[in-house]
Amino acid sequence: MPQIDQVLETFSSQLFWLAVFFGITYFLVGRGMVPKVMGTVELRDKQIADDLAAAKAARNAADTQEEEWRLRENENRAEAQALVAEAKTKAAASSEAKLSEAQARLDAKLAEAEAQIEAARASAMTEIENVAADAARDIVARLAGADISEAAAKAAVKEAMVDA
């Protein structure tokens, strides 16, 4: 086989060119380029890790803020409910006061009106009695020709109206 037959005449050139080309491979590719490629990979891994950490921190911050907001919100809600309840009781009290005042006014008006009606009725009754007494005097004068006094007529009318 040529590997053995030619070994004496070719070994030096094989070694020399292997040294040259493997040397180029090692120093240019292995030492020069590979660390840069791996540096890129490392940089990317680091960036991804950093981004993940930043996202995690942001999420945690958002969570705490939400928690704070919720606490504040609950406080505000309780405050608002207290305000509403207070306003409700105030409004109820004031409306009750107004209602009772109005009731009192109405009661007074009613009593006044009743009194007026009573007075009107009394005066009307007196009027009727007077008219009736006049009519009775007239009738008596025409029928019997007797002239009776006004007081007698009134007494008679009153008696008759009470009986009626």
Added chain:
Amino acid sequence: MAAEEGKVDPMKQFQIEPIFGSENWEIAGFSIAFTNSALWMAVTVILLVAFVYGGMRRELVPGRWQMAVETMTGFIDNMLEANIGKEGRKYVPYIFSLFMFILFGNLLGLLPIGLVGLHPFTFTSHFTITGVLALMSFSIVLIVGFWKHGIGFFGLFVPHGTPVLMTPLLFVIELFSFLIRPISLALRLFVAMMAGHVLLKILATFVIDSLNAGPLLGATVGPAALILMIAISALEILVAGIQAYVFALLSSLYINDAENLH
């Protein structure tokens, strides 16, 4: 293995020939002729530089090429970290160069450019080349081992829990298996590459000879040999990758011995 006239010599593909009229180049009496072997090493280096250079765009979101290069460096990095540990990372340049140099050399030797009259040459099918590569890995093991552990590196040859009586015997056995490592490392790659190429050439001979021998043989043996050849070509591509991987893996395992003893 001299071939008869008119026959295909399956060993001719391993012949080293000076090219560009360089047969008389020499340094201190040693020939440094620029041979077909050197030419294919040059092609390997050029393609390897081009390949890795394409992966140096340093983009945050890698393209396909950059991804391919980063996959290769990541593969070597992971292998070293798994076998050696954190301190294994400093060997990435060496193991990466070794792996890619062998892988590209193996694959380029399989190129079917014989169809256009060129002759691919697989420099990894020469033990002068694989031997030097293996000796390089072995030297690193020795240098790192004695640098880090001094004389304690010999403790590598005495496994834990060895009875005192057995220590000398085991020491000799372990030392022998240690010293044979560069030889087995070099032979494994050289033999695997040579065997595959010889097998392909022999099958090619079957195709040609059966066609020449007559219509009956030409219709039976010829196509069968051709199909087998195609299948073995696929297998050889696999072997090219596996042998490069094995070489790099064993180198890193041996370096692990030097770094961490047991």
